[in-house]
Amino acid sequence: MSLEDLYRKTTISPDGEEFEINPIEDYFCTDKPEEVKPVQNILEKFYNWARSESIWILGFGTGCGAIEMRPLMTPRFDAYRYGIQWRPTPRQANLLIISGYLSTKTLKRVIRVYEQMQNPKYVMALGSCTINGGMYFDSYNTIKRLDYYLPVDVYVAGCMPRPEALLAGVVKLKTLIKTGMAEGANDYANRFDWYKTNQKAVILNWDMPDYNW
Amino acid sequence: MNKFEKFSFDGDRTAYPNKKADGSLDIDLSSHKYIKVWQGPNHPGITGNMAVELTVCGDEVVEAKTHVGYLHRGFEKLMERRRYIQNCPLVCRVSVPEPDYNEFNYSTCVENLAGISVPDKALWLRTLALEMARLQGYLMWIGGAAGTLGFGTVGQWSNYLRDLVLDRFEELTGGRIYHIYILIGGVRNDIPVGFKQRMLDNLREIEGFMKDIRKVLFDNYVFKKRTIGLGIIEPEWIYPYGIVGPNARAAGSLNDVRKDYPYGKYSELDFEVKTSKQSDIYARAYLRYEELLTDIDLIKQILDKMPDGGEFMANIPNVFNLEIPAGETYVRSECTRGEYGYYMVSDGSGFPRRVNVRGPSYTHAVALLERMLINANIADVAQIMVSLHTYPPEIER
Amino acid sequence: MFQKIIEKINLKYPIDVVSKKSDKLMFLTVHKNTAVNTVQYLKDDLGFKHLVLLTAVDFLEQGKFQLTYLLNNPDIKIDIGVRVLIERESATMESAHSLWPTIATYQRELREMFGIDFPDSPGVNDEFILEGWNNTPPYRRDFDTKAFAANFYHQRNSRENNDPSAHMKKNLYPNE
Numbered sequence: 183m184s185l186e187d188l189y190r191k192t193t194i195s196p197d198g199e200e201f202e203i204n205p206i207e208d209y210f211c212t213d214k215p216e217e218v219k220p221v222q223n224i225l226e227k228f229y230n231w232a233r234s235e236s237i238w239i240l241g242f243g244t245g246c247g248a249i250e251m252r253p254l255m256t257p258r259f260d261a262y263r264y265g266i267q268w269r270p271t272p273r274q275a276n277l278l279i280i281s282g283y284l285s286t287k288t289l290k291r292v293i294r295v296y297e298q299m300q301n302p303k304y305v306m307a308l309g310s311c312t313i314n315g316g317m318y319f320d321s322y323n324t325i326k327r328l329d330y331y332l333p334v335d336v337y338v339a340g341c342m343p344r345p346e347a348l349l350a351g352v353v354k355l356k357t358l359i360k361t362g363m364a365e366g367a368n369d370y371a372n373r374f375d376w377y378k379t380n381q382k383a384v385i386l387n388w389d390m391p392d393y394n395w
Numbered sequence: 396m397n398k399f400e401k402f403s404f405d406g407d408r409t410a411y412p413n414k415k416a417d418g419s420l421d422i423d424l425s426s427h428k429y430i431k432v433w434q435g436p437n438h439p440g441i442t443g444n445m446a447v448e449l450t451v452c453g454d455e456v457v458e459a460k461t462h463v464g465y466l467h468r469g470f471e472k473l474m475e476r477r478r479y480i481q482n483c484p485l486v487c488r489v490s491v492p493e494p495d496y497n498e499f500n501y502s503t504c505v506e507n508l509a510g511i512s513v514p515d516k517a518l519w520l521r522t523l524a525l526e527m528a529r530l531q532g533y534l535m536w537i538g539g540a541a542g543t544l545g546f547g548t549v550g551q552w553s554n555y556l557r558d559l560v561l562d563r564f565e566e567l568t569g570g571r572i573y574h575i576y577i578l579i580g581g582v583r584n585d586i587p588v589g590f591k592q593r594m595l596d597n598l599r600e601i602e603g604f605m606k607d608i609r610k611v612l613f614d615n616y617v618f619k620k621r622t623i624g625l626g627i628i629e630p631e632w633i634y635p636y637g638i639v640g641p642n643a644r645a646a647g648s649l650n651d652v653r654k655d656y657p658y659g660k661y662s663e664l665d666f667e668v669k670t671s672k673q674s675d676i677y678a679r680a681y682l683r684y685e686e687l688l689t690d691i692d693l694i695k696q697i698l699d700k701m702p703d704g705g706e707f708m709a710n711i712p713n714v715f716n717l718e719i720p721a722g723e724t725y726v727r728s729e730c731t732r733g734e735y736g737y738y739m740v741s742d743g744s745g746f747p748r749r750v751n752v753r754g755p756s757y758t759h760a761v762a763l764l765e766r767m768l769i770n771a772n773i774a775d776v777a778q779i780m781v782s783l784h785t786y787p788p789e790i791e792r
Numbered sequence: 793m794f795q796k797i798i799e800k801i802n803l804k805y806p807i808d809v810v811s812k813k814s815d816k817l818m819f820l821t822v823h824k825n826t827a828v829n830t831v832q833y834l835k836d837d838l839g840f841k842h843l844v845l846l847t848a849v850d851f852l853e854q855g856k857f858q859l860t861y862l863l864n865n866p867d868i869k870i871d872i873g874v875r876v877l878i879e880r881e882s883a884t885m886e887s888a889h890s891l892w893p894t895i896a897t898y899q900r901e902l903r904e905m906f907g908i909d910f911p912d913s914p915g916v917n918d919e920f921i922l923e924g925w926n927n928t929p930p931y932r933r934d935f936d937t938k939a940f941a942a943n944f945y946h947q948r949n950s951r952e953n954n955d956p957s958a959h960m961k962k963n964l965y966p967n968e
Contacts (some may be wrong), residue, residue: 185756191862194661195425211803221918237680242437242718243437243443243444244444244465244570245466245827246488246491247789249491250571250572252535252538252550252554253554253557253558255554256550256551256554256558257551257555258554258555258558267550272960283468284768285464285465285466285468287464287465287467287469287923288436288444288466290923291436291465295875301834309886314948315941315945316466317485318473319941319953320473320476320937320938320941321468321469321472321473321937321941321942322469322472322930322935322937322940322941322944323467323468323469323930324468325945325946326941326945326946326948327945327946327947327948341573342572342573350889375448380946383590383946384944384945385902385924385948386923386924387924387926388924389673402804417795448910463920463921464919464920464921464922464923467921467922469930469937471931472930472931473934473937474938475933476937476938478956480956481956507813619842633894634841634842634843634866634892635892635894636892636893636894636937637843637892637894639845643858650866655866655869656816656869676950713957714957714959715960716957722813723813723819723871724813724872725817725844725859725871727844734844736844736845738845738860740849740858747851748849749847749849751845751847753844753845757898758894760899761894761897762893762894762896762897763894766893791921
């Protein structure tokens, strides 16, 4: 798929009928995300408890931290006992783990993935490279701090973080969710323009709608 | 008749699509005959992000293109900005499952150029670390390959076994994944007290599980049905496509860097190069299984033959000011995927002029995969990809 | 062994410099015009059929790129690196994709990372690793990756950078 495929063009249907399409407007939703205000009552507390006990992780390893995911899935560390499981599609997941450095090419995919996820959604960032660049502080192709592009709920430091550190990060995230402090998705909706400006500053070929999923 | 002709992709390449005059394929997407399907950038069977753009006709792939670059960090550029010793913690990040090969190749390059001779004990310890890296790399691969076909249990077992090896790595080097154990001039530490016994216990446990894995995976009807006769690498492709390692050995080639260009202490170890003739996915998987058993045997031999005590680090004055005479060199070693090489050019300053990493996946995952996927079924794409044991970060560094 | 090979090549194509590194590895410098022919001769007639790598080295000071075709002979187990010096300004080189299909990948990477053009190589102008890159090709020496990263990406202002030898001297050996 090239850039031209996204612009307005004429196409022919299987029946031979000609019609005009504009992929960006026709296929994608261009509305901005909206803030979902948390309700401050006992029911919300129950919801938060339920959310914290069923964290479903998207199986998208963006960097080298992903190699410690497999030990987490297996009996030694067994993350399933925390109510965690890995899902193949962003529509079913509510935790996006950014496992390490992000090259700008992957950042573009990660943003698309994050916007496809349903609320409530959380972001956990692994490794020093998501905090301040880490090893790759002078690399021309990796971002230096993630919280300018996506709202991060929990950072796990280390290069690379051990599975125990990841589990500790998950426990921390659970406390945040239970106390109603993990409001990353609302932050993203509120400061949508700021996030988009930052994202567009580093992704050079922005060939997608601003909010398309 | 060539015995591979039965499975050859060229044999039934007549129906779709036609070739244009310049040799490219005549694929008209607006004819509604073809669909583009993207596999990736993430795929659970491979350790790393890589996308394959498939053009399919029905469920048959007519054209495949590999897209890489999702994990590019520009190592070769970053290495030019760092002193020789500062690169040691950087190079291991090039390839996550087997970081030791990067450390080994990089250190050996610098030693070759600077004329540093490594103590005998350090060579033994390096060989031990490299064999352990191979062992855990194969264990991880078997889990991933079984996982793509739905054999989740094998993945659980092999990851448990890999954790045992990582425990020993942690004991030896202090790190689970990144070890930074092999430095310029030697290694960082001697083996700890009692390491040998614990390693032997773990190896015995791994061997026990391997019998089960053989029963569950390699004698399994479903596994055989879905792998035998599929994803053939023909012997005449080996040199044109730069195929190395188990992929080439499964096609009958005998090249193994450990035998052909012995490094470390491999010349004093007793092992034979396993080959196969079938060259399909099953043959490659079984070859890796056999190599895994060879690795276990080799680690036992190393632990037996390694002398106690002795220097494990050459005496180098102030490594931060290490300056290396101008020159260039190439060092290769045999990782689980094949020949892993470092090409280094120095210009007499304290910084390398250029370091180039030659990962085996560079040729396997781009030119070879694109060739192999033609006329494959979409359902088989994942297995073919995993059977090549591609690892994207060494393509783009 | 190497002497015979050099004599054989010298009969057909001129060799500028020979530098022998060990009894398994040797580098030859050849002319730009005859480089691909020399590589082809090594491959077809002398059995160097395994292409290990093709890469470039930037010699900014001399205004040259050095291309290295590293070839391996799997039968007698020796390596020969064929070096070619080409001009840095509007660098072009003859494509060798007819010799090995896989060399097109290397040439595509060199086109993107060094800006060396290989006309007629399949897909040489397609993006390989980077996406939407519009700066100097990053592996060139005159591209300063640290300055680029500092200006281009949002930084977290907490990082101190020290030159290791100066830092070590200051903290560990202040009196030397």
